[in-house]
Amino acid sequence: MKKKWLLFGSVFFMVLLFTVIVVSSGQKNIPRDGETGGRPELIVTTIYPVYYFTKEIAGDKISVERLIRPGENIHSFTPTPGNMVTLTKAKMFISLGSTIEPWANKLANATNVKLLQLDRVLTLRKSAVHHHDEEEGGDGHEEHDEHGHHSENDPHIWLSFENNRKMIEVITRELSTLYPQYAKNFEENAASLLVRLYKLDDLYSRTLHGCGKKMILVGHDAFGYLEEAYHFRTESIAGAYENAAPNAARIARLTDLIKEHDLRILFYEPLDANKNAKQLAEDMNLTLEPLYAIGNLSSSDEKEGKDFIDLLQFDLTQLKKGLECQ
Numbered sequence: 440m441k442k443k444w445l446l447f448g449s450v451f452f453m454v455l456l457f458t459v460i461v462v463s464s465g466q467k468n469i470p471r472d473g474e475t476g477g478r479p480e481l482i483v484t485t486i487y488p489v490y491y492f493t494k495e496i497a498g499d500k501i502s503v504e505r506l507i508r509p510g511e512n513i514h515s516f517t518p519t520p521g522n523m524v525t526l527t528k529a530k531m532f533i534s535l536g537s538t539i540e541p542w543a544n545k546l547a548n549a550t551n552v553k554l555l556q557l558d559r560v561l562t563l564r565k566s567a568v569h570h571h572d573e574e575e576g577g578d579g580h581e582e583h584d585e586h587g588h589h590s591e592n593d594p595h596i597w598l599s600f601e602n603n604r605k606m607i608e609v610i611t612r613e614l615s616t617l618y619p620q621y622a623k624n625f626e627e628n629a630a631s632l633l634v635r636l637y638k639l640d641d642l643y644s645r646t647l648h649g650c651g652k653k654m655i656l657v658g659h660d661a662f663g664y665l666e667e668a669y670h671f672r673t674e675s676i677a678g679a680y681e682n683a684a685p686n687a688a689r690i691a692r693l694t695d696l697i698k699e700h701d702l703r704i705l706f707y708e709p710l711d712a713n714k715n716a717k718q719l720a721e722d723m724n725l726t727l728e729p730l731y732a733i734g735n736l737s738s739s740d741e742k743e744g745k746d747f748i749d750l751l752q753f754d755l756t757q758l759k760k761g762l763e764c765q
């Protein structure tokens with residue numbers, strides 16, 4: 440964590456230096472609005488799900504960008520000087536909030552951009568931190584130190600339809616305040632997005648009702664919001680923020696659960712390297728199947744034009760398979 444802050448400090452210094460040089464040279468290098476035909480109105484977000492919602496609501500009226508690029512790991516993201524330059528051009532910066540993305544608050548302060556923190560309107564669940572593993576030390580402990588201290592809030596809030604509804608409402612309201620001339624467009628776009636999400640929520644409820652199994656095995660502890668909403672359980676190899684290798688105690692617990700619940704599939708996050716998942720699947724004779732946490736898109740999914748709703752639909756067919764629903 441200290442390393443990260445040192446890096447961030449030097450990044451900030453570089454940008455400061457850059458700014459001083461540009462300003463002292465009489466702003467020759469900054470194109471004026473008249474020269475560029477008017478800079479498009481820009482809203483910047485942190486992660487993919489918030490980017491997707493904001494883009495859908497904004498439609499063709501304003502530009503939306505995200506700081507975390509396709510394929511990047513959302514839990515180990517470190518801001519770059521380029522991110523700061525992008526933010527200096529933005530009208531508003533939308534983050535999940537200080538408990539989930541503390542780095543976003545530092546960036547907002549450094550660049551003076553208006554910050555919208557979504558967690559203020561959301562109901563966050565606590566994530567199941569594997570405390571017993573950490574106390575016993577081993578590989579997991581070292582890995583956790585590397586990731587620094589996190590809040591115990593489950594960061595995967597976009598896997599809650601209820602939270603998504605609240606995020607869409609607050610983004611629509613804030614955009615409408617910034618651009619009242621487009622308020623009607625934003626509201627129409629938000630309404631159509633909500634209809635698509637309501638339909639999917641309903642399909643999840645109906646599909647995941649009365650299934651043969653109550654539990655699935657996953658690599659990354661990302662599905663707590665879905666578990667609560669649709670009444671199933673997951674057991675994960677690693678915690679909600681990290682991908683530490685499981686220690687002996689954890690492997691023993693996983694082995695027991697696999698036998699007890701007759702689990703045959705291990706669901707892995709398609710964006711991760713999944714070294715631990717692959718090893719466990721081999722050792723325990725499990726079939727590997729993808730299940731998206733949807734915190735980000737892979738570059739190939741992005742190129743193929745897949746979006747948040749496509750991945751939620753895919754996840755439902757995978758959950759149906761894992762839970763043996765009719």
Ligand SMILES: [Zn+2]
Binds near residue numbers: 595659679732
């Ligand atoms: Zn995650």
